[in-house]
Amino acid sequence: xxxxxxxxxxxxxxxxxxxxxxxxxxxxxxxxxxxxxxxxxxxxxxxxxxxxxxxxxxxxxxxxxxxxxxxxxxxxxxxxxxxxxxxxxxxxxxxxxxxxxxxxxxxxxxxxxxxxxxxxxxxxxxxxxxxxxxxxxxxxxxxxxxxxxxxxxxxxxxxxxxxxxxxxxxxxxxxxxxxx
Amino acid sequence: xxxxxxxxxxxxxxxxxxxxxxxxxxxxxxxxxxxxxxxxxxxxxxxxxxxxxxxxxxxxxxxxxxxxxxxxxxxxxxxxxxxxxxxxxxxxxxxxxxxxxxxxxxxxxxxxxxxxxxxxxxxxxxxxxxxxxxxxxxxxxxxxxxxxxxxxxxxxxxxxxxxxxxxxxxxxxxxxxxxx
Numbered sequence: 410x411x412x413x414x415x416x417x418x419x420x421x422x423x424x425x426x427x428x429x430x431x432x433x434x435x436x437x438x439x440x441x442x443x444x445x446x447x448x449x450x451x452x453x454x455x456x457x458x459x460x461x462x463x464x465x466x467x468x469x470x471x472x473x474x475x476x477x478x479x480x481x482x483x484x485x486x487x488x489x490x491x492x493x494x495x496x497x498x499x500x501x502x503x504x505x506x507x508x509x510x511x512x513x514x515x516x517x518x519x520x521x522x523x524x525x526x527x528x529x530x531x532x533x534x535x536x537x538x539x540x541x542x543x544x545x546x547x548x549x550x551x552x553x554x555x556x557x558x559x560x561x562x563x564x565x566x567x568x569x570x571x572x573x574x575x576x577x578x579x580x581x582x583x584x585x586x587x588x589x
Numbered sequence: 590x591x592x593x594x595x596x597x598x599x600x601x602x603x604x605x606x607x608x609x610x611x612x613x614x615x616x617x618x619x620x621x622x623x624x625x626x627x628x629x630x631x632x633x634x635x636x637x638x639x640x641x642x643x644x645x646x647x648x649x650x651x652x653x654x655x656x657x658x659x660x661x662x663x664x665x666x667x668x669x670x671x672x673x674x675x676x677x678x679x680x681x682x683x684x685x686x687x688x689x690x691x692x693x694x695x696x697x698x699x700x701x702x703x704x705x706x707x708x709x710x711x712x713x714x715x716x717x718x719x720x721x722x723x724x725x726x727x728x729x730x731x732x733x734x735x736x737x738x739x740x741x742x743x744x745x746x747x748x749x750x751x752x753x754x755x756x757x758x759x760x761x762x763x764x765x766x767x768x769x
Contacts, residue, residue: 410663421609422602425640429601432663439733454663457646459639460605466637469688470650483590483612483634508649553619 410452411571414510416459416471416500418486419518419544419552423560425458428567445564451571456508461500462486471503479519480545487544490521494535497524498587501533514567516559519544522583523555525563527570533587534566534578591631591751594690595638596651596680598666599698599724599732603740605638608747625744631751636688641680642666651683659699660725667724670701674715677704678767681713694747696739699724702763703735705743707750713767714746714758 415425423442430439431446432453461467463484467475475496478486488496497515505513505528513528522537538559542551566584569577578584595605603622610619611626612633641647643664647655655676658666668676677695685693685708693708702717718739722731746764749757758764 412664421606422638422640426601429640429642433665434727435729435732437729437733439729439736452663454643454665455640456643456664457639457641457650458602459637459650460602460609460635461637462609463634463636465688470637470639483632484592484636485613485634508645547614549615549617549619552615553617556619 410454411512412454412456412508412510413512413514414457414504414508415514416461416504417516418462419523419556420516420559420563421556422458422460424514424516424563425455427560427564428453429455429458443561443564445561445568449568449571456510459504467500471500471507473499473503475499482545486517487519488517489519490523490537493517493519493521494524494537497526498533498535501526501528512567512570514563516563518542518555518559523559525559525566527563527566529570534570534584535587536562536566536581536584538562539583591633591692592636592688592690593633593692593694594636594684594688595694596641596684597638597696598642599703599736600696600739600743601736602638602640604694604696604743605635607740607744608633609635609638623741623744625741625748629748629751636690637684639684647680651680651687653679653683655679662725666697667699668697669699670703670717673697673699673701673704674717675704677706678713678715681706681708692747692750694743696743698722698735698739703739705739705746707743707746709750714750714764715767716742716746716761716764718742719763
């Protein structure tokens with residue numbers, strides 16, 4: 410059984426719920442919203458999915474010390490894309506280690522396309538959502554679009570990682586890999 | 590500003606996202622799905638929303654020692670209704686304390702109507718979702734219905750708690766209050 414844990418900001422916990430719904434065999438409205446996990450021949454368990462929009466959630470739950478945000482909106486951290494990617498990596502690694510999971514997924518997006526990280530014990534795959542938005546504008550339709558792109562991108566990378574499919578991982582135009 | 594933290598099982602993080610969407614002023618598909626928070630004259634912040642379906646999430650993230658579950662499904666805790674209510678209280682208090690929040694919300698449901706708890710520094714309101722389901726049957730439509738009832742009930746109690754509206758709190762047929 411592959412244990413998965415997520416620490417999510419702009420994806421609002423949807424990634425955890427998507428993998429959970431798939432792993433439990435739920436269908437209809439209670440099941441997965443995307444078809445990206447269909448056919449994965451693995452036994453999965455989402456041990457925990459943490460929606461961590463604020464700086465204090467990262468500090469108090471994940472016990473990490475992230476970079477200083479550009480600003481805070483009601484405690485919500487706002488980074489540029491470069492730091493979002495760094496923080497997504499910190500979140501993915503921290504939540505994996507905290508839960509003793511095999512795979513950790515981290516997401517965060519302030520101003521830019523955001524950061525997505527999928528960590529195993531050996532490496533971390535880093536990407537953006539591919540869609541630009543700015544959390545400080547409160548533009549719901551753009552934030553929704555960035556969220557949907559981020560969820561799909563993260564799930565797609567997650568599938569490639571558990572399938573150990575490096576050819577597919579190298580096909581994304583904005584993916585890079587960090588060693589442990 | 591009222592800081593809110595949730596630790597959710599059968600409500601899958603929807604309560605945190607609902608309050609977050611409202612507090613951020615998001616609209617459309619990105620905003621709240623229910624109209625239960627409209628008109629609350631308070632500045633809210635969701636500091637963290639933890640989807641904690643497994644026993645190990647409670648132990649490793651919330652640092653609590655819950656009762657022994659009836660069974661585990663891929664690590665997911667299954668309780669009867671009596672213990673779900675006890676565990677929801679443990680979750681609500683633990684997540685409130687962990688995040689230094691003003692209000693903590695806990696939810697969990699195995700076999701029965703589930704448990705919902707809304708904790709302040711002074712007291713905890715405990716209820717069920719009002720709808721029976723059994724997680725071990727994997728009946729998605731019943732589990733969805735219980736989830737929707739649980740989200741609405743929790744949000745409704747949350748509003749009554751922050752409005753300090755004891756008349757409304759006493760109108761539910763299955764609510765009781767624990768002192769600190």
